[in-house]
Amino acid sequence: MGSTSSTLLKxxxxxxxxxxxxxxxxxxxxxHDRFKALDKExxxxxxxxxxxxxxxxxxxxxxxxxxxxxxxxxKETVDFHTFVKILAHFRPVDKxxxxxxxSPEPINSRSNKLRFAFQLYDQDKDGKISRDELLKVxxxxxxxxxxEEQLESIADRTIQEADLDRDDAISFxxxxxxxxxxxxxxxFIKV
Amino acid sequence: MEGAWEIAxxxxxxxxxxxxxxxxxxxxxxxxxxxxxIYIRVLVKTLEWATLRIQRGQKEQPTLPSQSxxxxxxxxxxxxxxxxxxxxxxxxxxxxxxxFTMCDAFYFCKKGIENIVEDQVTQRFTSEELASWNLLTRTxxxxxxxxxxxxxxxxxxxxxxxxxxxPLRITLAVIGLSWLVIGTxxxxxxxxxxxxxxxxxxxxxxxxxxCARGLSATIRYHNKENRPKKGGxxxxxxxxxxxxxxxxxxxxxxxxxxxxxxxxxxxxxxxxLSCPHVWFERSEMKDxxxxxxxxxxxxxxxxxLPILIFPEGTCINNTSVxxxxxxxxxxxxxxxxxxxxxxxxxxxxxxxxxxxNIVSYLLRMMxxxxxxxxxxxxxxxxxxxxxxxxxxxxxxxxxIAHQGGLVDLSxxxxxxxxxxxxxxxxEQQKMYSSMIKCLFSPNRIVNY
Numbered sequence: 325m326g327s328t329s330s331t332l333l334k335x336x337x338x339x340x341x342x343x344x345x346x347x348x349x350x351x352x353x354x355x356h357d358r359f360k361a362l363d364k365e366x367x368x369x370x371x372x373x374x375x376x377x378x379x380x381x382x383x384x385x386x387x388x389x390x391x392x393x394x395x396x397x398x399k400e401t402v403d404f405h406t407f408v409k410i411l412a413h414f415r416p417v418d419k420x421x422x423x424x425x426x427s428p429e430p431i432n433s434r435s436n437k438l439r440f441a442f443q444l445y446d447q448d449k450d451g452k453i454s455r456d457e458l459l460k461v462x463x464x465x466x467x468x469x470x471x472e473e474q475l476e477s478i479a480d481r482t483i484q485e486a487d488l489d490r491d492d493a494i495s496f497x498x499x500x501x502x503x504x505x506x507x508x509x510x511x512f513i514k515v
Numbered sequence: 516m517e518g519a520w521e522i523a524x525x526x527x528x529x530x531x532x533x534x535x536x537x538x539x540x541x542x543x544x545x546x547x548x549x550x551x552x553i554y555i556r557v558l559v560k561t562l563e564w565a566t567l568r569i570q571r572g573q574k575e576q577p578t579l580p581s582q583s584x585x586x587x588x589x590x591x592x593x594x595x596x597x598x599x600x601x602x603x604x605x606x607x608x609x610x611x612x613x614x615f616t617m618c619d620a621f622y623f624c625k626k627g628i629e630n631i632v633e634d635q636v637t638q639r640f641t642s643e644e645l646a647s648w649n650l651l652t653r654t655x656x657x658x659x660x661x662x663x664x665x666x667x668x669x670x671x672x673x674x675x676x677x678x679x680x681x682p683l684r685i686t687l688a689v690i691g692l693s694w695l696v697i698g699t700x701x702x703x704x705x706x707x708x709x710x711x712x713x714x715x716x717x718x719x720x721x722x723x724x725x726c727a728r729g730l731s732a733t734i735r736y737h738n739k740e741n742r743p744k745k746g747g748x749x750x751x752x753x754x755x756x757x758x759x760x761x762x763x764x765x766x767x768x769x770x771x772x773x774x775x776x777x778x779x780x781x782x783x784x785x786x787x788l789s790c791p792h793v794w795f796e797r798s799e800m801k802d803x804x805x806x807x808x809x810x811x812x813x814x815x816x817x818x819x820l821p822i823l824i825f826p827e828g829t830c831i832n833n834t835s836v837x838x839x840x841x842x843x844x845x846x847x848x849x850x851x852x853x854x855x856x857x858x859x860x861x862x863x864x865x866x867x868x869x870x871x872n873i874v875s876y877l878l879r880m881m882x883x884x885x886x887x888x889x890x891x892x893x894x895x896x897x898x899x900x901x902x903x904x905x906x907x908x909x910x911x912x913x914x915i916a917h918q919g920g921l922v923d924l925s926x927x928x929x930x931x932x933x934x935x936x937x938x939x940x941x942e943q944q945k946m947y948s949s950m951i952k953c954l955f956s957p958n959r960i961v962n963y
Binding site for chain 1: 615618623625627632635941948
């Protein structure tokens, strides 16, 4: 009969992680169990195939991109630390957090949530969503259901509406302006 | 030394006669001496006490995380349409047109992240989590040390289960299976006659009853008037190989399955001597028509026992029912659905074949407290006009899920081994494309 604190201690650097991400001890244990369950071969880290084994994710039109968001460029594995930090983006915003001027922005701020979504589009990480990148996402979400022309016209219209500085690409600021307010109150990890 | 061996031998004989006299013989005649009932009642009282102690312990120390059986996700159960609609409505420009907006991607992103944290399919292939601990180490998820008394009770439980119950149960299992092999071989020597069928049924039922005692199984059968009849097909949800013992305690079935080697093979071969079962070679299983034909021939013969089939094709953890394979529903006869629900408090019956092999699984079964389950016989169903096999299978599946209090899922149990079909992704894309109004202009061309 182990104690909770001993289960927590098995997770390396758990105190730091909880501080950075804001997850409670119960959540950390759950996420650790989930990490271990996904890591079927017990290697201590996850690779893209481990994510690919989640059936509902494989069915998601932008599943590949979501999986890609977990892996830093050039890296083929994800450790628990990174896993939790990425998931922390989706915690509900802490309404009562005191606004200290020098403290780093929390991972689950609205801005960081939007940045995560932005990066799903901006795969080459140049800070802008080009027309091509937009087309690729549209292609993923709509597949064979539409023609090339329809995709292009949707992409054109979207850029026209959002692109304020007329550089034929959508920067993060422009993306932020066209994103809904509701993004941050709908995030779903139960506290 | 001689003396010690003699004493051991005598003790063994005494032990054996007690077991046979008090357990095996009554079991064979379907008589219960009440031991199991008393045991279960004591067990229930002990577990209730343990639960209260743990809850009290948790209240006293509020820093303890309380166990949430529903997981970490607060799911929005809205449909794709509702959720994307909400995202769009809160758009700064308040688009009513229903056209593509960049935030639509956020819906898919959210769903994806939800599934990474918890998904419906993987969760069905691990044991069900208990709301409160049942004093078995194997179900211990974060239950911490509460009090000395609880630890003592737990230790006592370990002793009882491993040193008293386990040897008893192994003895019973050995007796039961040996009786099955010997009995069916003897009956097989008789010429075909009504007497032979009756004896064969007797041998099978008595053997399964002994095996059921060997698991301390308490089974409650409901609606016995709907019990499967000869010439019919009995379908049930699948949780473990023990399902066969559970069902066969109350009726005789013809089993369907693959031929195995080793001990299983011996049992299979002797069972077939006394009454017909349907065993397939591995190579035959691939030919769906051959399989269907053999099953059809079997049920066409009204003197043969009803077939027992588990259409899910794999073991699920008894919290849900997964897709039923349509093969059994194409044969076109009366289907007798049966729902089996185990009570996880006394022992988890789910066989996680990825984690445990059959022997370690059986040992885990025999060192659990008990197997307590409910079996509901549902009214027979037949395929309606205009219904195809898949719709029929789904209808039966829903009936079973509803009766057993299980979640009705349309996921294929075989997915635990295979990849997701492209068609499922296409369905998602199709649903999403219907939400983009500009695509419905007159000159829309859709590529398929």
